[in-house]
Amino acid sequence: MVDPGCRASGIPPVEAGEEAEIARRLAQFERFGVNLGLARIEQLLARLGHPEKQVPLVHVAGSNGKGSVCAYLSSVLTQAGYRVGRYTSPHLVSWRERLCINERPIAAADLSAVLAQVEAVIPPSQEMPTQFEVLTAAAWLYFAQQAVDVAVVEVGLGGRLDATNVCEHPLVTVITSLSREHWQRLGPTLADIAREKAGILKPGCPAVIGPLPADAKAVVAARLAELDCPAIWPAPARDLGQGWAAVAGHHDGAVGQGEEEFIPSPWRYRLPFPGPHQLINSALAIATLRCLQAQGWAIAEAAMTTGLAQARWPGRLQWLTWQDDRGQGWPLLVDGAHNPAAAMALRAYVDSLELAPVGWLMGMLVTKDHRDIFQALLRPGDHLHLVPVARPYLRGSGRARCDRTDHLPPARHL
CATH class of the missing domain: 3.90.190.20 (Mur ligase, C-terminal domain)
Incomplete structure (x- = not known):
């Protein structure tokens, strides 16, 4: 029987038996719960030949908005002609939604196969990886096997100790927003949570940062300066009405040494998602794309306009x-x-x-x-x-x- 939920999520339907096989493979790791830390995922990736080192990365963290930003980035980079991997969580209907290439979810048979490859290198005598770590390792392996040009990867929880935080030189890191979520694991204060989110920042790597509460902003700004990260804090786009927006050519303040400005003014585009919060999410995506352009990535203005307008992120408004x-x-x-x-x-x-x-x-x-x-x-x-x-x-x-x-x-x- 075909899963009817696929219609709402926009993923191609498959037979329920194929989905059951994926669920079976992942269920055996569910009992290990959430256990933040990098040792297990690093050991797992080493046994797989370090696929994460073969995949250029845009890394996206934040309490809210990171899924939308990933959707914008993946859509635009696909329109620009690149082979784009996207790894997000959680899923709505199918595990396959989490691993996409050029906006298409991984085939059920391919996901089952890559999970089997990950399982095969897990020694039973050592501490078992969590379900999220297994799936994250599978994503890196799949993207490397498929020779993607770039992967847009969403942090699962926090940042510093999240299983996605294994790349030393991301193309760009993004922190979309910050609120007092998952404080039981990340720390009781906004400053504590900000330190965890800022853990994805890497020395000298460009960063794009959304609006943050004052306590959190101070922590992130200090970390940016410490790591000498070129950084941009884009202002929200201006609402032009009727689904149109425009980005302005300024940001909201200086952040440490090496800051650069990438966004021209003005630039109009159509928003595919409703809600005023998309004015900042889309501005963050545009700033990230300008960072990539500054590094030599060929992203035409037409690809940006079309990619933003055609982005899809089901189940959100x-x-x-x-x-x-x-x-x-x-x-x-x-x-x-x-x-x-x-x-x-x-x-x-x-x-x-x-x-x-x-x-x-x-x-x-x-x-x-x-x-x-x-x-x-x-x-x-x-x-x-x-x-x-x-x-x-x-x-x-x-x-x-x-x-x-x-x-x-x-x-x-x-």
Whole structure:
């Protein structure tokens, strides 16, 4: 049977048996949980012949916005004629979404095969890698085997000790934003979290940094100066209306030695994603592309315009139609906001539609900041329906199918 969820995520459908084989291979590593550190992934990559050293890298970290920035970069570089790998997480429907080349998810057979290659070099006598480390190693191996020109890689969690942080000389590093997320693992303060995010910065390598809280900005700025990184802090693009934006030719302040300015003014482009937060996400992507141009990468203005407009990032402020048992369709807005900052961005977009009240159907893990998220999202008159999150390691009442909502009234006002 073909997975119907592929239609919403935009990935080519495959037989469920092929997806089950991928899930089986990865499930054996799930019990090792999240265990930040670089020793296991470095040992694993060494046994694979260091594929990460064969792949030029654009490395993207941040609390929010990094997925959109990766989508913009991958789309533009594909339009420019390059063979582009993209590694992001988490996925919506299929593990295959995480590994893409030129906007196409890896084939199920190819992912199963590359996972088998990674499994084959894991010695049972040593500490086992985590699921994310195995998948990250598979991504590096696949991109090297496919001889990509560049890989756009999203940090999984934090930065300094994340399994993606294994390249000594990235082309560009990007920190999109920073908020108090995953503080249980990264540290209780914004400064602590900033130190972890800044761990992806490398000596002399260009960096593009989004707007940060003052405490976090000071930490990142100090690290940039210490490493002598050319850095740019682009201002958000200007909203021109009707889905158009323009970048300005300035940034918001000097950051250490070696800073350069790459963005011309003015430059107009069409935004493919709704929401005011895309004004900064797109500006970050454009600044990153200008950094690559300055290094000699051939990225024509037409490729940038087309690539930005054609970028796709499903499940983020995406409009779908929910059809009830009577065959009547209802508009449904789908988004992955999972922290207060993202919830504020989601609410700002909903408020721009001037529709109220709103019906919310939500599921969250217990580790999230529920109170702050609800405070950011909910307004008087809104209706909130909570559902458990379906996760393979949850049992009994902790599991639920998100499509079992026939007992709920339709969200007529969304």
